[in-house]
Amino acid sequence: MTSVVAAPEMRRPRVTFPHVLRAEWLKFRSVRSSWLTLAVTMLLVIGLGALFCAARAAHWPPRDPAEAFTFDPTRISLAGTFLAQLAMGVLGVLVVTGEYSSGTIRASFTAVPRRLPVYVAKPLVFAVLSLVALIPTTFAAFFIGQQLLSSKHINTTIGAPGVTRAVVGAALYLTVVGLFGVALGWLLRHTAGAISSLFAILLILPILAQVLPSPWNDDVSKWLPGQAGQAIFGIRLEGVSFTPWVGFGVFCAYVALFLLAGCAVVMRRDA
Amino acid sequence: MIEAVDLTKRYGDKVAVDRLSFSVKPGVVTGFLGPNGAGKSTTFRCVLGLDRPQRGRVTVNGREYRDIAAPLHEVGALLEARSVHPGRTARNHLRMLAATHGINKRRVDDMLGLVGIEDVADRRVGGFSLGMGQRLGVATALLGDPQVLLLDEPVNGLDPEGIRWIRRLLRELAAEGRTIFVSSHLMSEMAQTAEHVIVIGRGRLIADASMADVVAMASGARVLVRTPHRDVLAGALAEQGHTCSRVDTDGLEVVGASAAAVGDIAFAAGVAVHELSAQAATLEEAYMQLTAGEVEYGAAALDTSVEPR
Numbered sequence: 001m002t003s004v005v006a007a008p009e010m011r012r013p014r015v016t017f018p019h020v021l022r023a024e025w026l027k028f029r030s031v032r033s034s035w036l037t038l039a040v041t042m043l044l045v046i047g048l049g050a051l052f053c054a055a056r057a058a059h060w061p062p063r064d065p066a067e068a069f070t071f072d073p074t075r076i077s078l079a080g081t082f083l084a085q086l087a088m089g090v091l092g093v094l095v096v097t098g099e100y101s102s103g104t105i106r107a108s109f110t111a112v113p114r115r116l117p118v119y120v121a122k123p124l125v126f127a128v129l130s131l132v133a134l135i136p137t138t139f140a141a142f143f144i145g146q147q148l149l150s151s152k153h154i155n156t157t158i159g160a161p162g163v164t165r166a167v168v169g170a171a172l173y174l175t176v177v178g179l180f181g182v183a184l185g186w187l188l189r190h191t192a193g194a195i196s197s198l199f200a201i202l203l204i205l206p207i208l209a210q211v212l213p214s215p216w217n218d219d220v221s222k223w224l225p226g227q228a229g230q231a232i233f234g235i236r237l238e239g240v241s242f243t244p245w246v247g248f249g250v251f252c253a254y255v256a257l258f259l260l261a262g263c264a265v266v267m268r269r270d271a
Numbered sequence: 272m273i274e275a276v277d278l279t280k281r282y283g284d285k286v287a288v289d290r291l292s293f294s295v296k297p298g299v300v301t302g303f304l305g306p307n308g309a310g311k312s313t314t315f316r317c318v319l320g321l322d323r324p325q326r327g328r329v330t331v332n333g334r335e336y337r338d339i340a341a342p343l344h345e346v347g348a349l350l351e352a353r354s355v356h357p358g359r360t361a362r363n364h365l366r367m368l369a370a371t372h373g374i375n376k377r378r379v380d381d382m383l384g385l386v387g388i389e390d391v392a393d394r395r396v397g398g399f400s401l402g403m404g405q406r407l408g409v410a411t412a413l414l415g416d417p418q419v420l421l422l423d424e425p426v427n428g429l430d431p432e433g434i435r436w437i438r439r440l441l442r443e444l445a446a447e448g449r450t451i452f453v454s455s456h457l458m459s460e461m462a463q464t465a466e467h468v469i470v471i472g473r474g475r476l477i478a479d480a481s482m483a484d485v486v487a488m489a490s491g492a493r494v495l496v497r498t499p500h501r502d503v504l505a506g507a508l509a510e511q512g513h514t515c516s517r518v519d520t521d522g523l524e525v526v527g528a529s530a531a532a533v534g535d536i537a538f539a540a541g542v543a544v545h546e547l548s549a550q551a552a553t554l555e556e557a558y559m560q561l562t563a564g565e566v567e568y569g570a571a572a573l574d575t576s577v578e579p580r
Binding site for chain 2: 015110268
């Protein structure tokens with residue numbers, strides 16, 4: 001009798017890290033919301049950047065001369081990043097919590113019972129995809145923004161000191177915010193909880209910190225994850241923040257810590 | 272071969288599985304029976320390494336599930352709870368699981384065909400009926416061509432045609448020498464497919480025996496005898512210490528006696544016998560007795576394969 005289900009031609013199947021990476025890539029690309037959220041991120045970075053630059057150019061010079069002094073053409077062309085970070089954070093959360101809410105996590109961990117390969121592959125695939133999509137996006141936002149600012153001759157060039165770092169840095173920052181979302185997704189498993197935690201850390205904490213009496217407010221602020229990370233795309237630095245790479249390093253360290261904590265939990269917890 | 276030794280799993284202070292030991296032998300269909308909430312799904316989750324037991328262990332082919340290099344190739348599982356992203360198509364769900372093991376696309380297509388959902392393979396799973404979802408689950412379980420299959424309530428949500436399909440598939444898979452461990456809360460379902468049954472209730476082992484043994488042990492010996500002189504025979508049986516009850520207009524049901532003994536008593540009493548037959552309990556009755564009377568039919572009385580301590 002011939003077998004109904006046997007697969008004699010199958011190569012010896014085995015779980016390897018490259019296989020798991022491929023599976024994670026398939027998971028990411030086979031859900032519509034991944035692409036939708038990524039597209040929204042790109043749109044926000046480019047669209048808002050252009051909007052801010054156009055508005056600034058239309059109202060130049062500013063009424064307050066001090067504003068003209070602190071004006072940073074790179075930063076304003078990348079201003080969309082502030083809103084786009086929320087979309088990117090949501091995407092990071094969803095690639096994990098989407099598995100928990102749908103129960104896919106059981107299928108994933110049944111296929112890869114050691115779990116660690118899945119845990120590592122997911123942020124890795126996410127980071128590569130995010131950078132591939134967002135580095136061109138931030139460059140586009142920069143060039144479009146400078147084009148709009150050039151009407152008032154207040155634009156800068158990509159070759160100016162720190163500009164390339166800031167443009168690439170915005171993409172790096174958005175990617176790490178996404179990874180922050182991934183970590184919170186692993187830790188909390190629930191979409192709503194993870195997203196609100198992320199927003200609280202990125203948006204609410206800075207407001208609370210400013211309520212503290214001076215100089216504590218600035219001392220605390222610069223150590224907050226979002227503030228530290230955003231140093232990478234600031235050109236003219238306010239005295240209270242870290243230098244670009246140090247700030248970004250602090251941000252990455254926070255996220256790495258959350259990822260490590262998530263890993264410890266996921267490896268032990270019932271799926 | 273699946274082997275559980277002293278398996279204990281608690282969720283908070285609720286004990287889901289309590290010192291459960293059993294072994295599932297290769298090459299036969301073993302039914303895993305118990306009322307809803309008895310701990311069947313928890314046991315499966317422990318087998319698959321999804322949940323970590325507080326005590327004891329469970330192994331597949333001598334290894335813990337986590338230590339298997341190609342788990343989908345060794346063990347196929349259909350879990351009761353759905354485990355597919357509603358926004359993903361059936362084909363993509365299988366392809367992403369296949370990818371973890373380097374299983375090719377053709378195998379995915381073959382499995383979609385085998386379970387009969389190739390027409391909807393590129394639709395998103397969110398719109399699937401329970402039956403289609405169940406078929407996708409079976410395709411998932413068979414994806415790696417595993418020797419061991421764990422199926423949690425596979426007929427749930429299937430229409431009669433689907434139920435027949437599952438039964439035939441299970442028999443075919445068993446005929447190929449695969450180990451099949453299939454759970455149900457319905458004894459009648461098991462009667463169609465399983466040779467051996469493991470019965471649990473409230474997380475504890477109640478029975479681990481062949482289907483025939485379970486029926487025999489649970490029912491006890493009962494004999495139906497029909498006679499025109501029922502009262503005379505009832506008196507004679509009572510004298511010999513047998514209890515009996517009246518059935519229909521001319522029948523007596525005798526508990527705890529063989530047909531031969533009842534025939535001898537009737538002959539000695541000079542009573543004509545029109546019918547004399549040993550009665551087997553139906554599977555459903557046997558199962559109800561087993562799960563209702565945990566004290567009376569404790570694991571110790573029926574258990575045939577628990578490891579010596």
